[in-house]
Amino acid sequence: MRRLVPVSFDKVHIEDGFWGERLRINRENTLPIQYSRCKATGVIDAFRLEWKSGDAKTPHVYWDSDAAKWIEAASYSLATHPDARLQKKVNDLVDLIASAQQEDGYLNCYFTIVAPEKRWSNLRQEHELYCAGHLIEAAVAHYEATRSRTLLDVVCRYADYIDSVFGRRRGQQRGYPGHAEIELALVKLYRVTGRSNYLDLARYFIDERGRRPHYFDKEARQRGEAPAHNIGEVYDYYQAHLPVREQKTAEGHAVRVCYLYAGMADIAAETGDKELLAACRSVWNNIVKKRMYIHGGIGSNRFRERFTIDYDLPNEEAYAETCAAVGLVFFAHRMLQIEPDRRYSDVIERALYNGIISGASLDGKRFFYDNYLASFPGTHRFTGQRDPVRQNWFDTACCPPNFARLLASLGQYVYSQTADSVFVHLFVNGETGIWIGGRDVRLVQTTQYPWNGNVRIDVSPASPATFTVAVRIPGWCEDARVTVNGEAVATTSGLSRGYLKLRRRWKKGDRIQLRLYMPVERVESHPSVRHNCGRIALQRGPVVYCLEQKDNGKDLHDVLLPRQTKLAVQAGSASLLKGIPVIVGKAFRRSAGEWKEALYRTTRSGLRPCRIKAIPYFMWANRGEGEMLVWIREVDESVAPRRGNPRART
């Protein structure tokens, strides 16, 4: 069912430009820091299985996944940027993990040394299969990067063992994980090994979910607990409220939703299961049409890291976990291969340039878990929200390595291909070599995207050949001009689901040029998003902007942007912003001075003109703590009644 195949990230050389720089920082700063934090917290040494009751650094049920995600990220990095020291670190860790595998194939630090009696006793809560899934993903990445089978063999044995424990055969447990992850991992393992029992096991986990009587109740009773004692006393948190084929909306924990549906899309792709695909589409639509922040973040609820109800997208109270936006990219990417349509690639781009890269500081050393869309200093102490300052690490450290593995494998999101076509999803400076139409074709992108909309794509087949280059015209772009070798191509008539299909006989030296007109856009949100009524967000190209106190003073909520005000783009001048396009314009705000000591009054405030400067959202909180705001008040005088305005008389 999969119509496209992604071009593997190791074939996509990302150089310089926006992503080249971010990937360099990921390699040079983020990966080493994450290893040292895993080392310092005990995550790595836990695999020595030397911990004893009473020792410090007690392994946690999540820990194996942190190490696994780091191996995965580091392996991706090794595949594109060989590095002997890093390779040794990775291999040593792989050997250590291999040494922790039990006789029967089982492999989990916590349940081996801390609570061996609890193995497989709490699938709902304890992340056992989740950790297994991450180990599998790490093993596949490590194998593909190094061709070493060490970890791959380990996880095959582990997966075989899991396959023996869970299923519908006599004597097996009819369980499934409370946190999806192993499903998509098993599909990867199937793809790399060709062994269909892994695909079958993934299908089993998917299809068992949400059946009644609930397995989570059964295992709770076996532990001697009341089934109702699960988080929030609800099944939807775990996407277990209904069999997955009957689910229509995105419910519960946002990361779980994305990992589950990514796995479902994988299985649909492999098996042609239309019912699964329909469920994926339905949940996808619910997310992107009703439950996604403008920065691509999802899971608005900070108390349960979860989806709530349609259009419930608070800004200052946002959660929008970095992992959830990463998960949304995983889900989108899989759907995109099944249904080449920019509604998926647009969301990938939205999340990448905004709610995902906001998850790390510009130096790649500190991390956000929550990606707020508004922030007010001094209030977090009282709300219990995490400080609006990126942190070194977290007790639950899922986000930083998720960020790192996404960036290290970013290349895979740029292109997909069929036998005789290549799809250009993202505009990323660099080059790739693809086998199309029986020839090696070299594609070179030259661009300063997202800072401007000019993209040059040089298409160089080894010898002339006919094939299609399908270029995404981004959904945000209302005026795209495309030329091939200088000749204009119609961009509206030729558009198929947002991709401009350029089919011709390509020869060396052919050049596609895109001019994506990139004005400052004012984005409005649906009238039911109560938090944003009367407000707009500034967006330029795929990049969402925000106001920071540093540039605009306090009381950002009071800034009022008339709709007719012209907004200009300037190159930033101060250090971090140097050369970055910032948006400037004239606005108004009330004078607090006029208010003296009143809190409420009926006399109207005068407005004073002010200038605003908006910076790319993902760059916020890199210059100290202060107010931040994405959704800015806007006034449109044309709607208000006045003399001579017919609306005034309605």
Next chain:
Amino acid sequence: MRRLVPVSFDKVHIEDGFWGERLRINRENTLPIQYSRCKATGVIDAFRLEWKSGDAKTPHVYWDSDAAKWIEAASYSLATHPDARLQKKVNDLVDLIASAQQEDGYLNCYFTIVAPEKRWSNLRQEHELYCAGHLIEAAVAHYEATRSRTLLDVVCRYADYIDSVFGRRRGQQRGYPGHAEIELALVKLYRVTGRSNYLDLARYFIDERGRRPHYFDKEARQRGEAPAHNIGEVYDYYQAHLPVREQKTAEGHAVRVCYLYAGMADIAAETGDKELLAACRSVWNNIVKKRMYIHGGIGSNRFRERFTIDYDLPNEEAYAETCAAVGLVFFAHRMLQIEPDRRYSDVIERALYNGIISGASLDGKRFFYDNYLASFPGTHRFTGQRDPVRQNWFDTACCPPNFARLLASLGQYVYSQTADSVFVHLFVNGETGIWIGGRDVRLVQTTQYPWNGNVRIDVSPASPATFTVAVRIPGWCEDARVTVNGEAVATTSGLSRGYLKLRRRWKKGDRIQLRLYMPVERVESHPSVRHNCGRIALQRGPVVYCLEQKDNGKDLHDVLLPRQTKLAVQAGSASLLKGIPVIVGKAFRRSAGEWKEALYRTTRSGLRPCRIKAIPYFMWANRGEGEMLVWIREVDESVAPRRGNPRART
């Protein structure tokens, strides 16, 4: 230092009209219901001291205060509306409480039968002195209503015992309560008994607070606990971060702040302590100028029921506990007697008509703890906020009896007097008899306030006499016209701190008439209240209005009220609103229909005209669950740049 003395509530007959009806419901519904809930939960029978470990209905540290507040409320009711059945219930409970007093004078169910070994071991957290304070207030009320000394004698013995335990003398504990209350209660006890040791003890508690080393640390160490384990690990929660004389802002738990500062104002009034008064003024100003909701609610933070930082007043996440607004009235009322100034009486009126009476349903049977200023159905499950539906009762049941005792003693807020003047603070239909200038003076107020601004005050001295009637001209009123016997009185020149002082030789049949012009006002809040930027609240007279979904459909946040739209007042027609003035007008909103399935877009939405109907805020949530909104979006075209507008060119 107290310049005025309140006219006791039992001399103020409140009949018919707005408050007559609310007080009738308080007597007929609220008081009986609260007794039965105290009975059902075990609060009353706890005083039998028959509870044993393993029994159900374990007494809680708060429980004594629930019973005490009910006695206090019921006693006030008996004083104005004798009722033999109620009197018997009260007296029986008083006898029961008396029987629970220990040999040494101690009286507390929890620490007598549940945890006797913990007596006085955790003043910070365990509400022991707080409960004592409420028993004292109950005893004073019961004594004044019935002249029975039973409970008064009990609490005098208890207070004497407390006086022996706490203080600076050798062998005494240098403690003070984590939750103020006993301070103001001891002043009441001093006033009714004339025994100055009670006043001294109150002063001791006030002045000991916040000294270093912290008593709360000391007692924590004595319990074998780390001092840091207090709530939020901060002293400001308990107003113990500084000695009270050094406190300038309202910090910590809002009810605690109000009870403490009410007690401080009492002591300042009795002793002339200017430093205490200065602290009271400073904290008062901080509250009303920077930390109070428009409905008079305070303590915006729902996680700790506390004040946060200046201008931090979220609406949907508001706490604004009913008890805190009640406490603010206590504080204001005491300040008003020291400094007759409408800045105090205006706040009393604001809280009474809005954030306090919203605390009960119109039938007086169900209660709000949180008084939200915006509500959106379906989200509370995810935020952990209390449902936006009034409840029968609460585990911590402080609010309902606080509400009941305030209403039952409402009369005391209407008038104050000196030897030759009477102050009219509130406009309440009814009459009172006061001894002024050596004569009995009868004052009769006839009014439909707050539904209109006409107030007739008939002043009838037993024989002609010269004295002052000082009538409050409310701060909300910009056009007040006053006549005496039909002759106009200058209302601006004669105004002293918001009171119009009518000094003359009064004779029987004299009549003051007020016409308080009461248009619909649009109230703006300070530019730093980020939650309300671009929004206004509708207020008419002292009554704040709100939109409910029932009248206005969904998506209330999208309603846009042009500044120039005329708003009209109509008599409500449907059952609950029958005869109540509602505010109607034309507004605009976006058409969700236009949006189809988009969540974000740059194309601008058309607006469609709509009609709005606003109802008094305190009446919300009496007609089923739905959206509610106080702060409504407003647009003022005059500020937006347009052709010919010079602002456009700045």
